[in-house]
Amino acid sequence: FLFSPPADPAVISPQDPTLLIGSSLVATCTVSPDFHLKAEDLYWTLNGRRLPSASYSTLGPTTLSVALTHLNGSKQQSGDNLVCHSRDGGILAGSCLYVGLPPEKPVNITCWSKNMKDLTCKWAPGTEGETFLHTNYTLKYKLRWYGRDNTCQEYHTAGPYSCHIPKDLALFTPYEIWVEASNRLGVAVSDVIMLDILDVVTTDPPLDVHVSRVGDLEDQLSVRWSSPPALKDFLFQAKYQIQYRVEDSSEWKVVDDVGNQTSCRLAGLRPGTVYFVQVRCNPFGIYGSKKAGIWSDWSNPTAASTPRSERVAGGCDPKGGEQNTTLRRELKQFFGWVKKHAYGCSNLGIKLYDQWRVWLQKSHKTRNQVGKEP
Numbered sequence: 001f002l003f004s005p006p007a008d009p010a011v012i013s014p015q016d017p018t019l020l021i022g023s024s025l026v027a028t029c030t031v032s033p034d035f036h037l038k039a040e041d042l043y044w045t046l047n048g049r050r051l052p053s054a055s056y057s058t059l060g061p062t063t064l065s066v067a068l069t070h071l072n073g074s075k076q077q078s079g080d081n082l083v084c085h086s087r088d089g090g091i092l093a094g095s096c097l098y099v100g101l102p103p104e105k106p107v108n109i110t111c112w113s114k115n116m117k118d119l120t121c122k123w124a125p126g127t128e129g130e131t132f133l134h135t136n137y138t139l140k141y142k143l144r145w146y147g148r149d150n151t152c153q154e155y156h157t158a159g160p161y162s163c164h165i166p167k168d169l170a171l172f173t174p175y176e177i178w179v180e181a182s183n184r185l186g187v188a189v190s191d192v193i194m195l196d197i198l199d200v201v202t203t204d205p206p207l208d209v210h211v212s213r214v215g216d217l218e219d220q221l222s223v224r225w226s227s228p229p230a231l232k233d234f235l236f237q238a239k240y241q242i243q244y245r246v247e248d249s250s251e252w253k254v255v256d257d258v259g260n261q262t263s264c265r266l267a268g269l270r271p272g273t274v275y276f277v278q279v280r281c282n283p284f285g286i287y288g289s290k291k292a293g294i295w296s297d298w299s300n301p302t303a304a305s306t307p308r309s310e311r312v313a314g315g316c317d318p319k320g321g322e323q324n325t326t327l328r329r330e331l332k333q334f335f336g337w338v339k340k341h342a343y344g345c346s347n348l349g350i351k352l353y354d355q356w357r358v359w360l361q362k363s364h365k366t367r368n369q370v371g372k373e374p
Contacts (some may be wrong), residue, residue, distance in 0.1 A: 009035050010084055010092035018098040018184040021132065024069040029084035029093060031062040039064040041087045046097075047080050071099045073132030100132030102186035106161075106179040109193050112202045112294050115230035116286070119169055119197065121152075122162035123179050123190065135183040139163040144174045144194060171197055172287075199291035203228035206240065206262075206279045206296075211304035218271035218307045224263045225279050228296070236286040240279055242266070243298065247274035272308035276301040 010031045019025060029044070031037045039058040044051040044066040057065045064084070074080045079096030086092055104126025111121040121139055139152035152163035169175075175197070179190040206225040214220040223242060238260050243252040258264050269275065278301050284293035 008032065008093065009086075009090075012082065012084055012093045012095040014095070016079065016096045016098070018100075018133075019071055020185065021071065021073050021099055021101060023071050023099070024067070025071065025097070026065055026067050027082060027095065028059060028063055028065045030060075031092060033062065035092075037086055037092075038062060042092070043085050043087070045081075045083045045085060047075060068097075071097070073101070073130070074099045077132070077134040098133055098184050100183070100185065101130075103131055103135045103181035103183050103188045105188045106137065106181050106190040109177060109179060109190060111177065111193075111195055112200050113169075113197050115203055115228075116171065116197060116201050117169075117230075118167065119165040119175075119200075120158050120162060121165075121177060122158050125161055125181065126188070131183055131185075133183040133185065135181055137161060138180045138182075139177070140180065141165070141175050141177045143170060144176050169197055196289070198286050198289040200294060201236075201283050201286055202294040203238075203281050203283050203296045204230060205299040206281050207299075209277065209279050209299045209302045211275070211277045211302045213304065213307055214265060216307055218309050219267060219269045221266045221269060221275060221277070221304055221306060222263065223266060223277055223279065225299070227262060228281055228283075236283045239282050239284070239293075240264075241282070241295070242277060242279050244275050244277045246270065247276065247303070252278075269306050271306050274303055274305045276303050278302070 010029050013028050013030070014025075017025065027044075029042055031039075031042065038061055042064040043053070044056070044064075046068070051066055051068075055067045057067070059065050066082075074097065079098045081094060082097050083094045084092045106123045106125055108124040109121055110123075111119055113119050119141075123137075123139075125135070125137070137155070139155075140149050141152065142149050152165050154164040154166065156162060157164040173196070174194050176192050176194055178192045181188045181190075206228060208224075208226040210224045212222050212224075214222050225240075227238060240258040240260070240262070242255040242258055242264055244255075244266060245252045255264065255266070266275075266277075278298040280298045281296045282293040284291070286293075
């Protein structure tokens with residue numbers, strides 16, 4: 001006795017077709033005779049929505065067709081679900097419709113090497129990008145004058161269109177690199193780019209970033225950092241950039257002219273203010289490469305505050321006995337005036353001092369005018 005598997009309730013034709021956007025399709029559902037169903041007992045759904053009976057045609061006692069026109073791109077990359085149902089809602093058969101566009105030629109391939117140990121590349125999928133179908137991207141590379149094609153294995157490491165080659169890369173020999181895109185409707189290949197690993201090196205951010213005050217200078221901060229250690233044994237130059245912002249702002253100010261020094265003084269800052277500071281590095285001229293380097297990421301923000309201003313408006317640093325005497329006299333006058341006008345000193349501050357200076361100037365003016373009278 002041989003066991004035969006039960007027959008499928010129905011068959012949809014064509015099964016899982018791939019179509020260009022804008023195409024039309026006629027699909028048929030033919031029920032197995034074992035199920036005693038007729039064409040008029042059937043209906044169609046697309047992605048769960050019942051299709052209008054006006055699009056149906058009866059092609060035989062057990063076959064019902066549906067006509068689909070001007071198809072849009074698939075709503076899901078795994079295909080749109082076209083299903084044939086019995087009158088009671090049971091599923092008899094299903095088919096996936098893949099409706100989309102062939103891939104476009106990938107563009108804008110850019111690559112960088114972290115500390116000359118690896119290579120990461122990213123690209124754009126083309127001017128439109130959206131194909132509505134699952135599109136597979138493959139990064140390929142080979143040494144320019146010899147060697148076989150290699151395929152990158154670690155995708156999506158730096159975003160959706162990227163791949164990382166972790167090791168076994170040659171220096172001093174250019175590579176050819178390209179990207180192939182493929183889906184159910186075709187294949188597209190990017191232009192080939194050529195690069196030398198030495199020309200696309202970037203580093204880790206600078207280490208040990210310290211920000212400190214410059215004595216009592218209220219408008220300055222000193223920034224120091226260490227060169228990225230991974231490149232210390234290689235012949236290269238470096239240039240650095242600093243960016244800083246005040247605590248309550250999201251706007252960074254960039255200092256471009258740091259050069260290859262590992263320290264810098266920020267000037268023209270606000271007194272008594274917290275600043276966040278970051279540094280990044282651009283290695284260039286590695287082993288004589290003529291290409292500009294690639295900036296590293298920014299270091300983690302380091303915070304420091306400038307000293308609070310102790311000087312009062314209009315005051316100056318006392319120097320010499322005569323200035324000290326004048327200052328003592330003015331302070332005595334000031335505190336005498338405060339007793340009369342400050343109502344318990346609750347408002348003692350720079351504004352009050354400014355009011356007193358105005359009062360003092362007026363009284364001097366009055367005194368001078370009185371002295372000039374005949």
